[in-house]
Amino acid sequence: MVPKVAIYDFTDCEGCEVKLVSIREKLLILEKRIDIVNWRLGQEDNKPGPFDLTIIEGTPITQHEVDLLKKLRQDSKVLIALGACATLGGIPAILDKKERAKWYKKIYGEEYKPRGIDALPLSAYVKVDFLIHGCPIDENELIRIFQELLAGKTPAYRGYSVCFECKQANNPCRIINGQPCLGPITQGGCGSICIKGGSPCYGCFGLRQEANVKGLVEVLQGLTDKKEIERYFTMFLSRAFDK
Ligand code: SF4
Ligand code: SF4
Ligand code: SF4
Structure with a gap:
């Protein structure tokens, strides 16, 4: 059976998903072996889970996003974090927590009621099966990991620095x-x-x-x-x- 794949994003710049789109022909070849059933950025017709493989870009920074992440974990056989925002907290995590209130006021005004929580990696909330690193990710690394997963293997991390x-x-x-x-x-x-x-x-x-x-x-x-x-x-x- 063709694996059902979902691609989700939380808070981030979407640069890693743009990399996904940029592998063009190779993505089309992969698409013959997978069924992308949910991808907000890439298609209009999206279906709910369960999914065989869910790829998540970005870090959850609201309770709503954390709840969605937990639901996606329940609905997914394999869950992969895509890019530094998802694997490490990335750029959204750079902001010093002590500075956050000051910047909220400066950018959104005194009346704004912040909903944001600390930017943490996905693994702070759920089990993540594999991390695809980078800001943005590297296309060749992405293809390698896809191919290994489709071959039924567990992808290995690079054993060098x-x-x-x-x-x-x-x-x-x-x-x-x-x-x-x-x-x-x-x-x-x-x-x-x-x-x-x-x-x-x-x-x-x-x-x-x-x-x-x-x-x-x-x-x-x-x-x-x-x-x-x-x-x-x-x-x-x-x-x-x-x-
Ligand atoms: S050298 Fe590589 S790992 Fe280091 S910051 Fe640049 S892209 Fe990231
Ligand atoms: S890891 Fe970097 S390129 Fe990818 S979504 Fe986050 S900020 Fe953008
Ligand atoms: S060899 Fe030197 S410059 Fe290159 S990554 Fe290592 S420490 Fe940095």
């Missing part, structure tokens, strides 16, 4: 040159795209399994001050920094 791909790409190492980078503790899969483009790795692919966070922090302390190190970790890996 961004540094491995960075070396393969022959990029000069930022840390060796005295500049911070979170590549050593970040799971590979992005092809070290930021370093190629002249930026550091901020960890959007999430912590790799054997990450030595303390060891990297010690190295970074020799390169920059505490405030700057904290800034690096507030992007995607704030939970790792607290450990």
Whole structure:
């Protein structure tokens, strides 16, 4: 039987779903092997669960979204988090909680009654079967995971860090040159795209399994001050920094 697939999104920029659309022909080939029965962004005719596979982009930041997430978990055999907002809390989680009230007032005015809750990864609320990392996700990684799932396999996480791909790409190492980078503790899969483009790795692919966070922090302390190190970790890996 053709697996029934649903694609949902909570609070985010929808960039990861745009990546889904951008794989075009490959998505059409995949579509012959799956039945996308619910996808708000991609089609008008949407059906309710149960689903064989549900892919969720974004982080729930209202109680309504949390309730929907729990319902989707009940209705889904396999649930996958798509992109850093869903896997880590991502960009919506950067806002300092203590600052939230001030910004609500500034943006929406004194009368506004906030409904927002902390932006957390989906795994804070429900069991997630697999995480597709990135901000945005990498198309090739997405296709690999789809193909493995359709073949009945459990997809594996990359067993190496961004540094491995960075070396393969022959990029000069930022840390060796005295500049911070979170590549050593970040799971590979992005092809070290930021370093190629002249930026550091901020960890959007999430912590790799054997990450030595303390060891990297010690190295970074020799390169920059505490405030700057904290800034690096507030992007995607704030939970790792607290450990
Ligand atoms: S992970 Fe990044 S690109 Fe994807 S939805 Fe979130 S903010 Fe957008
Ligand atoms: S630049 Fe960053 S990702 Fe590349 S090798 Fe150095 S520490 Fe690793
Ligand atoms: S280099 Fe780091 S921040 Fe950039 S895409 Fe890769 S994992 Fe994400």
